[in-house]
Amino acid sequence: MKRRTLLLGATALGGSTAWAQGAKKYGPGATDAEIKLGQTMAYSGPASAYGTIGKLHMAYFRMLNEQGGINGRRINLISLDDGYSPPKTVEQVRRLVEQDEVLALFQTLGTAGNSAIHKYVNAKKVPHLLVASGASKWADPKNFPWTLGFNLSYRAEGQIYARYLLKNKPAAKIAVLYQNDDFGKDMLNGLKEGLGAPGAKMIVAEASYEVTDPTIDSQVLSLQGSGADTFINISTPKFAAQAIRKAWDSGWKPLHIVNNVGTSVGAVLTPAGLDKSVGLLTLQYYRDPNDPQWKDDPHMLEWRAFMGRHYREGDPRDASNLYAYLTAQTMVHILKACGNELTRENLMRQATSIKALKLPLMLPGLMLNSSPSDYVLVKQAQLSRFNGKLWEGFGDVLSTVG
Structure with a gap:
């Protein structure tokens, strides 16, 4: 009886350890049902042509949610207009962080706007991911470890x-x-x-x-x-x-x-x-949607089908829409890598541990890589x-x- 009790105890302990290893862990903006992301975008103002990027992101995540989301969690992207004005960017990002309590910022657009929030989001330790700007300052893990850019430098x-x-x-x-x-x-x-x-x-x-x-x-x-x-x-x-x-x-x-x-x-x-x-x-560094050499490429056909079904008002000739598709795919890759540990800290770990990620609509042979000491994702391009x-x-x- 004593031996059997010990065996049962060991089994129970092992089961408890296994459960703990697979336990869910959440930070702000994440639950069993939802992952909340925030974004500022130039839907108005002098750079409003970029507004299509945010609109495609919304369409992409709607499609993803219809398919069951990520591990059963729907993506809730709160995308706010800042008019390409840094003071407005600061106002909107404070709302996203302090009121909406998003898990992370995703693809906030513009060098000046992101510069205005750079210190704030790092002080708050909010992941500032795939910044829609190619400024070299986004690759500074020593001083700004919570900010990671996407664009070609x-x-x-x-x-x-x-x-x-x-x-x-x-x-x-x-x-x-x-x-x-x-x-x-x-x-x-x-x-x-x-x-x-x-x-x-x-x-x-x-x-x-x-x-x-x-x-x-x-x-x-x-x-x-x-x-x-x-x-x-x-x-x-x-x-x-x-x-x-x-x-x-x-x-x-x-x-x-x-x-x-x-x-x-x-x-x-x-x-x-x-x-x-x-x-x-x-x-x-990514394919031109107008280039006939990709006309019958299965990945380009998939993208065009997405545009026709989920973002009909978007212009398939506009490369900003293809760019937006790539950045949405990269964000999904990072979120999937987090598994059930959807904390801000783990989100940064996964974002800075990307290894040879091949996105089909980038130019052939190009891959995304990052590490805790290397925050430059795009390292190759072609004239x-x-x-x-x-x-x-x-x-x-x-x-x-x-």
């Missing part, structure tokens, strides 16, 4: 354009248009770093604009008057389109390089004029040229680090 992008020019057009006279904030300055600094001290003399003119400016016509004309034969356009969609159109209409025909965030065929090049966009150069209908990649896939 603006600084690295600028460095790659510099390397391309030094190799292919070493006598270039460069004019630069940039948005007067951390976004524009980050890429401009990367360009100058890539050119080096002697190469920096290739820049003959710089002009900035404010996001509140109605047009950038005067800046483009000023840059044209510098005699530059190379134009680097560091702009968000509205201003990128204006710059492309104004340069063409004024008779200026430089080698025109447009930063990655201002290259959507639907949101930028079509409004600017496809004929006026021929020959533009940029850097890409592309616009042919009047679509972006055509050329050359090797390039490393954006080192």
